[in-house]
Amino acid sequence: MTLPYGRQVLDEEDVAEVIRVLRSDFLTCGPEVDAFEREFAEFVGAKHAVAVCNATAALHLALLVADIGPGDRVVTSPNTFLASANCAAYVGARPDFCDIDRITHNLDPAKLEDGWKQDTKAVIAVDYAGLPCDMPEISRIARSKNAVLIEDACHGAGGGFCFEGKNWKLGGHPWADITVFSFHPVKTMTTGEGGMMVTDNSEWAAKARRLRAHGMTRDASSFCGLEDDPSSPTWQEQGPWYYEMQELGYNYRITDIQCALGRSQLRKLPGFIKRRQEIVAQYNREFANAPFLETPRTPSLSTIAFPASLLSWHLYTVQIDFAALGIARTRFMTTLRHLGVGSQVLYIPVHLQPWYRKTYGYSIGMYPVAEKYYSSALSLPLFPAMTDNDVNRVVSAVKNILNRD
Ligand SMILES: *Cc1c(COP(=O)(O)O)cnc(C)c1O
Secondary structure, three states, X not given: OOEOOOOOOOOHHHHHHHHHHHOOOOOEOOHHHHHHHHHHHHHHOOOEXXXXXXXXXXXXXXXXXXXXXXXXXXXXXOOOOOHHHHHXXXXXXXXXXXXXXXXXXOEOHHHHHHOOOOOEEEEEXXXXXXXXXXXXXXXXXXXXXXXXXXXXXXXXXOOEEEEOOEEXXXXXXXXXXXXXXXXXXOOOOOOOOOEEEEEOOHHHHHHHHHHOEOOEEOOOOOOOOHHHOXXXXXXXXXXXXXXXXXXXXXXXXXXXXXXHHHHHHHHHHHHHHHHHHHHHHXXXXXXXXXXXXXXXXXXXXXXXXXXXXXXXXXXXXXXXXXXXXXXXXXXXXXXXXXXXXOOEXXXXXXXXXXXXXXXXXXXXXXXXXXXXXXXXXXXXXXXOOOOHHHHHHHHHHHHHHHOOO
8 A cells, every 4th residue: 555645544433423413404504613612712712713715715714814915915835735825815905925934834023024114904814834933033023013913724634833832833933913824634634625813813713713614693783875775665564584695705604514523523533643743753853864854843933932842744845956966856756656655746826826937927936945945855654543654664765776886
C-alpha cells in the first residue's frame, strides 16, 4: 500500500454517530449543529463558533461580516491554498500578498509593516503546516492601521503557541478577530466537508449565521416602507410562517450528519495531535543529518514561542535542494512512489496562478521567499494512523534517494 501524504482517521464510534443521526428526525438544521458549535467554541476557548459547509465559505463569511468589499485590499500569504486569497475576490476586494519568513514560512510581519498600503482593510494570516503565525506582532500592525485580522487556521485545529509565558489556543487568543478552521478529510479532524468560523464578536457571529442561510431572519423589523402601502396589506401580516431578508446571503449550511461526525472527531482531536507530534519528532530525529534536506524549524522569536507540545501539525514539509542533489523533484516523487511513499507539493504560490497573473498582474519574482520555498518543498506522509514502521519506511525511502551516487 502506498502511504498518502495525509488522510482521515475514522473509527466505529464515528460511524455509529453518523448512523444515529441518519435515523433521527433532523438531517440538517437540527440539534447536532448547535452542539458541534458549542463544543468547538468551548474547546478552542472562543465565545462563538459558526459551522458551515467548508472553510472557503467560512473565509467568505468572515470578510462579509467584517464589511470588506470593493475598494478594499486584503493581504494574505502566497504560501497557502487558493481559498485564503479567493475569498477577497468573492467580496470584490483586491487579493494581495506579503512574502513569508525564511524560517517559519509564514507571513513576515516586518514585510507586512514595510509594504503596508492605505487601502488594506484586512489581513488573512495563514498558519502554514500548523505552525502558528506571530499573531501578537501581526495584530499590533493590523490594529495600528485599523485593519481586521483573520487567522486561517485550517492547518492547525487544536494547536497553539506560548506568548510571554502563557499558552494560547488558535481560535481562543485575543489577537485574531476571526479564526477559520477546515474539516476536509486531509486536515487534522474531519466532517467530510466542513468549516468553522470562530469569533468573540457577537454581532459578527449572528450575521454569519444569517448569511449562511440566505440572509433570512424570523424577526420582523421593517419592509422598508411597504407596510405603509395600502395596496399591499399582506406585508403587515406576521404569522408563524413569517421570515424576511434584509441582506443577501447564501446557502452555506452544514448538515447534522456532518456535525455528529465533527463532535465525535473533536473528542479524538487531542489524541490525533499527540500522535502527529510523535511522528514529526521521529522524522526530525531521523532527518537531522540527512544531506540536501532541511527539516521544518520552530524558532523562538522574542516574545512568542512554539513548544512542541502545543503544535498541531497538518503537514510535514521538508525542503530539498533538488539542483544540488541532481534529481528533479518529479523524479524524486516518482521514485518515492515506487517505494510505496506518497508525497505532495504545497503550495504553488497563489500569485503565480494564471488567474491571479491575468486579473491582477502578479508575476514571478514578486514574493521571492515563497517562490524559493515552493521550488524546494516536499510534504511527506503525516497522519495519526501511521505506525512507527510506516515512518521508518518513509525515512529509509527518502534517505535512499538522497544518498544515491
Ligand atoms: C484546506 C484549506 C482551506 C479551505 O478549506 P475547505 O474546507 O476545503 O474549503 C483554506 N485555507 C487553507 C490554508 C487550507 O489548507
